[in-house]
Amino acid sequence: MEIKKIAVLGAGAMGHGIAQICAQAGYQVNLRDVKDEFVEAGMSKIRKFLGGNVEKQRMTQSEADAALGRIKGVTDLKEAVEDVDLVIEAIVEDINIKKELYKELEQICRPDTIFASNTSAQSITEMAMSTKRPGKFVGMHWFNPAQLMRGIEVITHDKTSKETLDTMVDLCKKLGKEPGICKDSPGFIVNRLLQIWFNESLNMYDEGIAEPQDIDTALKAAYNFRMGPFELRDMVGLDIGIASTATQYREMMREQFKPPRCLIMKVKAGDLGRKTGKGFYEYKSEK
């Protein structure tokens, strides 16, 4: 199946970037959120990003205008999805809210429309089974910021059809992204291995073996990791970190995914990383 028109549901952190990349690749995009102000906030971020691209001479003004012209901001769900070939859902990470949305979509969308969820934490299988088209349901996991990160995980479940998978892999390539296929499982590929990398490092600190600085330095100096695990935890936020670790542990129930004690204690103490001025490291205010 050839994708021509795409609806992106959710104009938040991920949704606006996803819509922008689709539009830049020449697709017609409906960017939908529940309130005008959310849609406008997303559109304004897209305008700003495209403007930056023009300034840095990564694209011409007319290319930026054309991309922007292909994005229509809407709040009405029916208007957003009724004639699209693909729905990319990037709404709040709550399985019940997502399943409700899919039930509604099932009523409005054409039967051949593909549903793709940008979830990083919910079960693709469970969402697919809440629709009447499990064969046309996949995960499409983008990384933040969607405009810049090159990889997309395409998540299949037992009933995803080969045609749907092929269409999605092909789409990723047309968007200028690198697809990687993974069966539905907690954390997919990237977050599952990242958790191990984080946890093993944080456990060493908990065990009194080495300081965050030594562990970060070792991994950067010997293997050229761009950031160490402690630096990255601080940057993303320890509260976000503990939530993803706890989810992974709950799903896997294996010792290696257990949230490290130092992470739990720092979150309890309110030391959440850069945003609070202190996490594993201290940050001076940049005023």
Added chain:
Amino acid sequence: MNIRAVSIIGDREFVLKLQELLAKVSVRVVTSDLTEDYAKQVADVDLVFEVAPEDIAVKKEVFKNCDARCRKDAILATTTANPWVTQLARATKRPDKVVGLNFTKNLFEEKYLVQIVKGLQTSDDTIQIVKEFLEKAGITVVKLEETPGFILDRVIASIVNEAAVMYSSKLATKEDIDKMMKVCVNWPMGPFEFADNLGVDKVVDILNSMIEELGPKYQPCFLLRKMVDAGWLGKKTGRGFYIYS
């Protein structure tokens, strides 16, 4: 203490490599291999690097012999990748002056990282002296307590093991797993590329030593064990997760 003279004892290849690394510091270097009467040359050095093969009996012998002939304040360093500092220290009469200095070559560039390994008896002074000395040679150093796998091998072996579980349970291809870690979160290499570079046998050895000291969660994935049985050890044998010509 200022390090003015060092002795490097052990495998020729490593002796030369280490000598080259220390070229930036103004220090007198004496080198010898294990077939020579190396202990004769250590009487007036400040620091001994032992770079003997990974055999605890051989290393203990070197430590005993050097301990008998070195000045009382000289530091004895082992370059072992094993958690052997504490027991090597016990083979000497200067356990506070025994330290581990594990050299890891950067996977992409011609530079080294040294993991300074503190045994139970190693003094802070000893750590500080070797740290300053290595930094003068332009080498990046980190400190840790003696533990299986040290920092680097422990993290990498754990990643490889989890990735092997994912690959053998057919969640994704090895190529996609490697690619995604590189393009989605900027890892320098994917887990299977790390395994082939490090050696699959070495990964299994590290995991086994971690089971012994840290618990059963480090149980190597059966795929890794079978690869060792098949001789698919990575780049060094021409085949690991990938085939090399």
